[in-house]
Amino acid sequence: MAPSATYDYPTYPSGGALEAISDAVDEVNVLKAHAAEVKAQREAEFEFDSQSKFDSTKDKKAFRQYEDACDRVKNFYAEQHAKQTVAYNLAARQRFHSKSRVRPEMTVWEAMEKLNTLIDESDPDTSLSQIQHLLQSAEAIRRDGKPRWMQITGLVHDLGKLMLFFEGAQGQWDVVGDTFPVGCRFDDRCIYHEAFAKNPDAGHEVFGDKYGIYQEACGMENLIMSWGHDEYLYLVLRDQSLLPREALAMIRFHSFYPWHHEGAYSHFMAEGDEELLSAVRAFNPYDLYSKSDGVPSVEELKPYYMELIDEFFPQKKIKW
């Protein structure tokens, strides 16, 4: 446009126009107030008491005894620690989440039934199948009177192990076991940390550094976690469920024992991560200590959990 030689005086709104502006401002304020109300309501709804009662009778020292664990567990971690590299991680993410991947579709219950045959090689505390472990966790949460969203979290938290049945998974080492970030130094508080000596990233100039590819206080959600059932399920359910963010955090970090149990990697924590940590810690006893509970009856419990599944997964089928 050619520059105009004359100065265009702005026209100021007057009369009706002014009223329209003030109406619009009022409307925005009403919307803001409503948003604040919804936020407060939502927070109240997902508020929960982080104390667990059911585990007061458990001998906690009897769990996670890796020194005394059998060879199946030791061999598992030797392989997992040697092979979880940054390069592998990026390739796995690409493989599982590329747009071109044909995703099997299954309901939550069908997915649980598929885990019927899976015995987790990394776990020194249970040799039950995973469907039973899921029901034990959910039942412990229910018995403690925790909210329904937390019960469903218990029911689904290990469904990421389905990956084992899909093309692309290499074996149990990239599906189960404790998790840790890649791209920075492996912390000594990870179980069997000596096994990381065989990981090519351990001696890497950047990946072997305390901060590696990250910065101090970058936030736990910005770490690239080792590839496994936590991260995979988090990415699947983030967009396909009505689970609140607390539940998604429980799922995403439940195997990150070096952080939630040992206090490692806390130099990466940012504002807000304390809340994340308390949610993960609130969930942990139900996952871990329910492993010594009685074997649940799948058929008896099915009707209760089918209803719960419908509430949080109204679309029924999930693209895995």
Ligand SMILES: O[C@H]1[C@H](O)[C@@H](O)[C@H](O)[C@@H](O)[C@H]1O
């Ligand atoms: O052996 C177990 C098992 O694989 C769990 O599902 C996982 O969450 C734990 O962190 C791991 O140590």
Ligand SMILES: [Fe+2]
């Ligand atoms: Fe798990």
Ligand SMILES: [Fe+2]
């Ligand atoms: Fe679990």
